[in-house]
Amino acid sequence: MTDLELKKFKKVLKDENLRLTPQRVEVFREVCNSEEHREAEEIYLALRKKDLNVSRSTVYRTMDILYKYDLVERMDIGDGKWRYEHWLNCHHHDHLICIRCGTIVEFTNTQIEEIQKDVAEKFNYQLVRHVHQLFGLCKQCRKMPISVN
Amino acid sequence: MTDLELKKFKKVLKDENLRLTPQRVEVFREVCNSEEHREAEEIYLALRKKDLNVSRSTVYRTMDILYKYDLVERMDIGDGKWRYEHWLNCHHHDHLICIRCGTIVEFTNTQIEEIQKDVAEKFNYQLVRHVHQLFGLCKQCRKMPISVN
DNA sequence: GTTCTTATTGAGATTGAATCTCAAATGAGA
């Protein structure tokens, strides 16, 4: 977690009349210090492992705040769980997801972004956000034979 | 439900050693005869309203079969519920979703499809499927003032 | 530093979509 990140978090809490608690800081630190796309439960367990016992409720509540005030990005790959990634200083991107091993890689494509705008305009929709996920087999998984189990 | 649709459904059941039951036929008919993107629960309630009392379990189980054997398409807009749409004789399409009223319209764009293939290739992913959803305000909802409730 | 008010925390209960269990019912091949 950089000083800038902590500063931004503190600013959000202040601006929104939310209190700066050690639990909130630990959750935010945990998110900032990982490049993965993790579920709330994983963040909760990671904190426990470090003997930072923040309750499950508080982790969920803090993730809600971080998402609401745009300090993290979140994605849903269709398994009923939100996955979070730290977002500050990053740019918008979409995802390639391996359906076998779960590896998630990020991509950006300005051409697609442009066409999306055209499509929304054509249908008279005011575009707010989008979800674009490519599911497939990653380089490693393509090579492996299909398991019968 | 067209004869062709019923025939295809019967073929799938036969091929997969699944039995042709009145409940399964009613669920499939209900899905075929609607152009909406509906949840399992909505399909269940629609059947009840018509005094076709198929249990909730059977509706869920039948939707699983229809999806597995490609007789329906399903989508997840991030609210934890699968939405189904009848699929036979339709082509692949993506969705524009109004974040206020929930209206879903379909779009296709061959250019985006092409770029997707390039992106997957660039990352050495074997593309299997994709999710592309544009969220925004539809023509009607753009005009309405934001409610404070 | 002390006091006071109000937000926050944690533990466990609750929700809701989806899945599972198992006894009773029923397709469909012989």
Add this chain to the structure above:
DNA sequence: TCTCATTTGAGATTCAATCTCAATAAGAAC
């Protein structure tokens, strides 16, 4: 018609996420 594996229905269960509420603690005012 008989037989038997499959399917159904009702209710229990799962799991992520949210809610409840008493105890705790942040932080503004002094």
